[in-house]
Amino acid sequence: MFYAEALHIAKRMLLDGATLTELKQASMDLRALTSDSALADLVDAKIESIESQNGYSDTGDAATS
Numbered sequence: 001m002f003y004a005e006a007l008h009i010a011k012r013m014l015l016d017g018a019t020l021t022e023l024k025q026a027s028m029d030l031r032a033l034t035s036d037s038a039l040a041d042l043v044d045a046k047i048e049s050i051e052s053q054n055g056y057s058d059t060g061d062a063a064t065s
Contacts, residue, residue, distance in 0.1 A: 002033075002035045003030075003034060005019075006026070006030050006033055007030070007039060009026055009029070010026040010039050010040070010043055011025070011039065012031055020047065020050055020051070023043055023046060023047050023050070024047060026038050026040075026043055027043040027044050027047065032042065046058045
């Protein structure tokens with residue numbers, strides 16, 4: 001995947017909404033192409049926000065209380 005294509009996909013997902021799996025894939029794609037991607041940093045922040053809102057643990061499993 002080319003960087004411009006990965007950038008476009010990630011940007012669209014951030015604006016239009018995406019599943020957690022799609023966001024994680026977009027982040028991995030961006031990091032594979034450019035390890036210091038600012039957009040990947042934003043995607044990762046959105047992933048962390050979603051996971052904290054949904055009660056996910058660090059392993060990706062839903063937290064139990």
